[in-house]
Amino acid sequence: MEVLKIATAGSVDDGKSTLIGRLLYDTKSLTDDKLEAIEKTSKQKGYDYLDFSLATDGLVAEREQGITIDVAHIYFSTASKSYIIADTPGHVEYTRNMVTGASTSQAAIILIDARKGVIEQTNRHFFINNLLRVKDVIVAINKMDLVDYSQEVFNNIKADFEKLMDKRDYQEQKITFIPVSALKGDNVVNRTENMTWYQGQTLLEHLEELDLQDIYNTGTPRFPVQYVVRPKTEEFHDFRGFTGKVYGGELNVGDEIVVLPSMTRSKIKNIYFYNEEYKTAPRRSSVTITLEDEVNVSRGDMLVKVGDLPTIDKQLTATVSWMDSSSLTTGGKYVVQHGINKVLAKVDTIEHKINPDYSGIEANATTLQMNDIAKVRLKLNRPIFYDSFKDHRTNGSFIIIDSRTNNTAGVGFIE
Amino acid sequence: MNTLTEEIQSPAVLSLGERPMANALEHEAIYIFREVAAQFERPVLLFSGGKDSITLVRLAQKAFWPAKIPFPLMHIDTGHNFPETIEFRDRLVEELGVELIVRNVQDSIDQGKVIEETGKYASRNMLQTTTLLDAIEEFKFDACIGGARRDEEKARAKERIFSVRDDFGQWDEKNQRPELFDMLNGEIEIGQNVRVFPISNWTELDVWSYIQKENIEIPSIYFAHKRNVFLRDGLIWSAEDEVVFRAEDETVEEKMVRFRTVGDMSCTAAVESYADTIDKVVAEIRDSKISERGARIDDKRSEAAMEKRKQQGYF
Structure with a gap:
């Protein structure tokens, strides 16, 4: 059994929450008490149908306004897969949540209202999922019931969307179009008689068959040291364990490694997971490593294999997505958190802003506002050890922290 | 290794x-x-x-x-x-x-x-x-x-x-x-x-x-046991502890129950269950039609x- 993390994107009223509610309902994932609450509230509101959006819209403000304002996580499973859906809002002002949701997802669902077709928001949703290199995108053309289940409407929207696809940077991204009605349940989990012209899979069928062959597995292991364990007990008097999570590939006992930034070489002596020893630490495992030699290693250092060094530099260029209400300015100073490693950074130049809807770039920008995306050059107070985002999703990204507020103000994808 | x-x-x-x-x-x-x-x-x-x-x-x-x-x-x-x-x-x-x-x-x-x-x-x-x-x-x-x-x-x-x-x-x-x-x-x-x-x-x-x-060892109340309980609002409450308020007309009976969450006694209801081992509990949770917090009266006070x-x- 596998786990799939999916981000959803759609504009206000595209029926995103309804689609998720429908997925939960038709996979029988809603428990009786939750269903009862939905029935009760739907009735109170005078609806003659079940308002599935009530299953996910969690905050009072959201229920009052009938919109989703924050990323919510929803869990359900089928016989063959477990799913975590990051339900992200579609408003312009909440783009940051969409970037956030996409950052941990392997697949994304973009919703389009069949009556409205591809709108500016759609371009943004696609742009962001492509920027974050989400491997699979499903374009769910919703509310087909309101356009008489018309094949022509579906084909026109598909053709419009395909024009966007030529412009995308990450061309290998897989894109699938599915006509659905979340409200009526057509092609979400169950097939429908209403669109006999559509021979493809339902949304769930498609998700069930997604190949999860991992885009994070690059074959170049990176081990950022999180915390040094020194028990200083009699039994483990000289034990110095370097704890961390393995990214990009696996590490093995006996591997020749280099400690960054000191460039000291050593060999992996032991790999522990809890009180057991292993010979391999696979990708994404949280292990404790000891080395053959007494080497000075502390938090923020990185172990990599000999001959497999990342870029070690005090400057970098990245595509930055700005998420804070106070703007980023040229010359501004921030904290950059790259993985677990924190350094001071200064904005050298904003090379250009990128309109996140494929309408082009804007040169001569000196500030970035919330939701802006731009190519930015940063200078750092000491070197970090990075890969490009294209090659290494984890070691190629960083967050920007505003040290006045401590807020996570932006995220960067390294060139 | x-x-x-x-x-x-x-x-x-x-x-x-x-x-x-x-x-x-x-x-x-x-x-x-x-x-x-x-x-x-x-x-x-x-x-x-x-x-x-x-x-x-x-x-x-x-x-x-x-x-x-x-x-x-x-x-x-x-x-x-x-x-x-x-x-x-x-x-x-x-x-x-x-x-x-x-x-x-x-x-x-x-x-x-x-x-x-x-x-x-x-x-x-x-x-x-x-x-x-x-x-x-x-x-x-x-x-x-x-x-x-x-x-x-x-x-x-x-x-x-x-x-x-x-x-x-x-x-x-x-x-x-x-x-x-x-x-x-x-x-x-x-x-x-x-x-x-x-x-x-x-x-x-x-x-x-x-x-x-x-x-992992867990407290025994997570497993099915006999307990004196009473029913209120469709939920099962322990009658063995004085901190749980019980009205005079709420009658006590003995049932096989277990607790799915262990919060404060006064707001944690029991569920009827014969799951007295961890394997049975896991099987029961897997087939359950009621969510975990369905037995927590503190969440039922309002939608928010x-x-x-x-x-x-x-x-």
């Missing part, structure tokens, strides 16, 4: 049909624990004696082995805990060799900081918040690790892994820090603290499957119950 790769790809309990991520979730939680130890000066693990906090303790052991867990446990005792829970807590702490801090809701009541609820639905659950916030201030804790999960409740579904609270312990749900990839931003100002939820992405079934796989409590500083 073992191969950890195989370990991760083929969880031992796969045949039971539980979420296979149990292992990936475990590695994620351990990563979070290590971030807490590295980023904060005075972390504390909030321990209720329930299955979620017991799971946290096991994960913390794994994160720091062969060293001891590098922070204390703290129990906010409502005084209405199941006696089995307290007994269990004290035994566990002794085995771990870690410090246990206990702060009592009764003290907050005696100091006049909170007023005891009265009536049919009286509970000390809400009162815990004041005691918790006072304890955080007393010990200057900057990170409080808790066992909340996003699948528990709608407001919790929006909770971050590192969730910043202001000087008043309050949760500003509309102004949460985005959490991208694995990166956890624990930067705070003096007076603020971070609530940390290492098992955010676990479901109830994940927790039970983990307890089963790891063979949890969100309101969280804004006030509740866990």
Whole structure:
């Protein structure tokens, strides 16, 4: 059994929450008490149908306004897969949540209202999922019931969307179009008689068959040291364990490694997971490593294999997505958190802003506002050890922290 | 020597049909624990004696082995805990060799900081918040690790892994820090603290499957046992403890029950069950048609119950 993390994107009223509610309902994932609450509230509101959006819209403000304002996580499973859906809002002002949701997802669902077709928001949703290199995108053309289940409407929207696809940077991204009605349940989990012209899979069928062959597995292991364990007990008097999570590939006992930034070489002596020893630490495992030699290693250092060094530099260029209400300015100073490693950074130049809807770039920008995306050059107070985002999703990204507020103000994808 | 790769790809309990991520979730939680130890000066693990906090303790052991867990446990005792829970807590702490801090809701009541609820639905659950916030201030804790999960409740579904609270312990749900990839931003100002939820992405079934796989001991009230109970609002209440209010017309009967959550006795209902072993409990949870918090009267008070409590500083 596998786990799939999916981000959803759609504009206000595209029926995103309804689609998720429908997925939960038709996979029988809603428990009786939750269903009862939905029935009760739907009735109170005078609806003659079940308002599935009530299953996910969690905050009072959201229920009052009938919109989703924050990323919510929803869990359900089928016989063959477990799913975590990051339900992200579609408003312009909440783009940051969409970037956030996409950052941990392997697949994304973009919703389009069949009556409205591809709108500016759609371009943004696609742009962001492509920027974050989400491997699979499903374009769910919703509310087909309101356009008489018309094949022509579906084909026109598909053709419009395909024009966007030529412009995308990450061309290998897989894109699938599915006509659905979340409200009526057509092609979400169950097939429908209403669109006999559509021979493809339902949304769930498609998700069930997604190949999860991992885009994070690059074959170049990176081990950022999180915390040094020194028990200083009699039994483990000289034990110095370097704890961390393995990214990009696996590490093995006996591997020749280099400690960054000191460039000291050593060999992996032991790999522990809890009180057991292993010979391999696979990708994404949280292990404790000891080395053959007494080497000075502390938090923020990185172990990599000999001959497999990342870029070690005090400057970098990245595509930055700005998420804070106070703007980023040229010359501004921030904290950059790259993985677990924190350094001071200064904005050298904003090379250009990128309109996140494929309408082009804007040169001569000196500030970035919330939701802006731009190519930015940063200078750092000491070197970090990075890969490009294209090659290494984890070691190629960083967050920007505003040290006045401590807020996570932006995220960067390294060139 | 073992191969950890195989370990991760083929969880031992796969045949039971539980979420296979149990292992990936475990590695994620351990990563979070290590971030807490590295980023904060005075972390504390909030321990209720329930299955979620017991799971946290096991994960913390794994994160720091062969060293001891590098922070204390703290129990906010409502005084209405199941006696089995307290007994269990004290035994566990002794085995771990870690410090246990206990702060009592009764003290907050005696100091006049909170007023005891009265009536049919009286509970000390809400009162815990004041005691918790006072304890955080007393010990200057900057990170409080808790066992909340996003699948528990709608407001919790929006909770971050590192969730910043202001000087008043309050949760500003509309102004949460985005959490991208694995990166956890624990930067705070003096007076603020971070609530940390290492098992955010676990479901109830994940927790039970983990307890089963790891063979973790849990308090006996989680397993089916005979108990004198009475029915109210379709829920089963323990009649063996005087802190649970019972009206005269509410008649007592003996039933086979177990508890699915172990909160304050006054707001935790039992469920009818014959699941007296961990294997049976896991099977029962898997087939359950009622959500876990369906037996918590504190969530039924209103649709927005949890969100309101969280804004006030509740866990």
